[in-house]
Amino acid sequence: MTDRALDVVEFLLTARVYERDTDLDENDLPPAVRSALWDGDGVPRPPQATAEAVAEATDVADPWDEVASLMFTEQDSFSGRIRLVDDDMAKEWYANRAEAPRIQANPALAATYEDDFDDVDYAAAREANRPVQADPQWIDGLLEDMFDEDDEEMLDLVEVQAPAEIETTLDDLVLTDEQQTETQKVSKAIEHRDYLAQVGLVEVGKLLFVGPPGTGKTSTARGLAHRLDLPFVEVKLSMITSQYLGETAKNVEKVFEVAKRLAPCVLFIDEFDFVAKTRTSDEHAAIKRAVNTLLKAIDEMSLVKDDVLLVGATNHPDELDAAVWRRFDEILSFPKPTKPMRADILRIVTRGIEVEDFDPEALAANTEGLTGSDLRLVLREAVLDALVEDRTTLSQADLLDAVESFEERDHLRNLDSLEEAVETDDEGAHDHGHDHDHEHAPADADD
Numbered sequence: 001m002t003d004r005a006l007d008v009v010e011f012l013l014t015a016r017v018y019e020r021d022t023d024l025d026e027n028d029l030p031p032a033v034r035s036a037l038w039d040g041d042g043v044p045r046p047p048q049a050t051a052e053a054v055a056e057a058t059d060v061a062d063p064w065d066e067v068a069s070l071m072f073t074e075q076d077s078f079s080g081r082i083r084l085v086d087d088d089m090a091k092e093w094y095a096n097r098a099e100a101p102r103i104q105a106n107p108a109l110a111a112t113y114e115d116d117f118d119d120v121d122y123a124a125a126r127e128a129n130r131p132v133q134a135d136p137q138w139i140d141g142l143l144e145d146m147f148d149e150d151d152e153e154m155l156d157l158v159e160v161q162a163p164a165e166i167e168t169t170l171d172d173l174v175l176t177d178e179q180q181t182e183t184q185k186v187s188k189a190i191e192h193r194d195y196l197a198q199v200g201l202v203e204v205g206k207l208l209f210v211g212p213p214g215t216g217k218t219s220t221a222r223g224l225a226h227r228l229d230l231p232f233v234e235v236k237l238s239m240i241t242s243q244y245l246g247e248t249a250k251n252v253e254k255v256f257e258v259a260k261r262l263a264p265c266v267l268f269i270d271e272f273d274f275v276a277k278t279r280t281s282d283e284h285a286a287i288k289r290a291v292n293t294l295l296k297a298i299d300e301m302s303l304v305k306d307d308v309l310l311v312g313a314t315n316h317p318d319e320l321d322a323a324v325w326r327r328f329d330e331i332l333s334f335p336k337p338t339k340p341m342r343a344d345i346l347r348i349v350t351r352g353i354e355v356e357d358f359d360p361e362a363l364a365a366n367t368e369g370l371t372g373s374d375l376r377l378v379l380r381e382a383v384l385d386a387l388v389e390d391r392t393t394l395s396q397a398d399l400l401d402a403v404e405s406f407e408e409r410d411h412l413r414n415l416d417s418l419e420e421a422v423e424t425d426d427e428g429a430h431d432h433g434h435d436h437d438h439e440h441a442p443a444d445a446d447d
């Protein structure tokens with residue numbers, strides 16, 4: 001018997017246990033099984049274990065071939081459904097071949113075998129299983145329910161990603177010491193939010209990421225959602241000024257409703273400086289109303305109560321006023337990377353590419369003032385230049401050339417924006433977490 005047969009039987013058994021035991025719900029199914037059996041707004045009883053569903057969940061191309069010779073399986077030639085004809089035989093067959101950790105990864109089966117294996121514990125299995133709220137199909141279903149066609153503008157304002165859809169993880173990012181500490185702290189806070197509520201510490205879970213464009217603010221917020229296995233809800237504030245002004249304040253309320261329905265989740269509000277601008281300038285009343293709604297909603301939101309981690313981001317801290325600063329519990333600075341950080345970023349972005357004579361330190365010395373995003377662009381340039389010469393290999397010289405042409409273009413671009421302060425690289429100073437950005441947060445000036 002192959003492992004593939006074990007995979008297929010496990011799937012069939014899981015579906016059968018779920019069908020029979022009505023105390024179980026979708027959160028007792030491993031995500032792959034749940035997603036293969038999903039039907040619009042849940043997993044029906046009985047679940048539709050078609051050959052395609054089995055193939056999707058197990059990655060076995062011809063599931064029936066794997067289990068046809070077993071005494072306890074049968075295929076309906078009309079519907080293509082594979083089913084168990086003798087549950088007890090199937091259970092025994094599976095128990096003789098599966099190890100405890102495998103069962104522990106499947107809450108429905110953990111419930112079945114809890115008494116037969118020492119290391120199998122249903123409650124723990126369910127606790128460790130990724131919740132249904134993090135599945136792409138659950139998120140899509142919720143958004144469809146909440147927003148009908150009249151709400152089209154809403155879909156411009158908010159974008160939701162399931163954790164499995166997030167590509168850049170925290171491991172792909174080079175973080176400062178302060179950023180590492182803060183991401184760890186907030187991970188712990190989420191994990192222990194019940195405890196925090198118990199001890200009355202409710203002022204956690206609202207972070208503001210501050211720093212120039214391309215320094216990893218968005219990627220870090222996404223990476224956090226990925227690490228915590230939570231949905232990532234992103235709001236683009238500039239979309240508030242879209243043409244559908246009348247409904248805007250209502251839409252902002254809906255964004256927060258989405259976040260609460262998806263909770264636990266990460267709510268990321270980018271372009272936070274937009275808020276400050278509308279408070280001071282003489283904007284359309286509907287936008288002002290929307291911004292006030294937003295600030296009020298932020299005040300009412302709580303990690304401990306609502307299970308929503310709020311992350312704001314801004315490229316322009318100087319535009320934020322005290323009323324905005326005081327809404328966040330923690331300000332996390334995203335400075336331009338130092339030389340050692342640039343070398344590390346270069347190592348990461350070239351991971352999939354062979355570079356002859358690669359010397360990241362030398363490149364780092366040559367790229368003062370460039371952000372992580374700039375370094376990615378440099379690499380892209382070098383790869384494309386090489387392709388033009390029909391090469392898929394790169395050398396250090398190619399990268400150095402790409403840096404040079406990047407800086408020429410960057411120089412032209414900067415002639416337009418002289419007000420942007422030239423950042424100096426403080427290689428020697430190691431407290432890059434404490435740059436000037438903090439000075440913009442007055443201690444207790446209020447509005």
Ligand SMILES: Nc1ncnc2c1ncn2[C@@H]1O[C@H](COP(=O)(O)OP(=O)(O)O)[C@@H](O)[C@H]1O
Pocket residue numbers: 168172173174175211212213214215216217218219220334337345348371372373374376
């Ligand atoms: N510190 C970093 N380490 C690795 N990659 C980085 C870093 N900062 C930025 N990048 C890369 O640059 C790109 C843009 O980053 P992003 O998170 O969108 O920046 P921001 O939101 O601050 O403008 C991403 O592809 C990201 O991977």
Ligand SMILES: [Mg+2]
Pocket residue numbers: 217218219270313
């Ligand atoms: Mg960003």
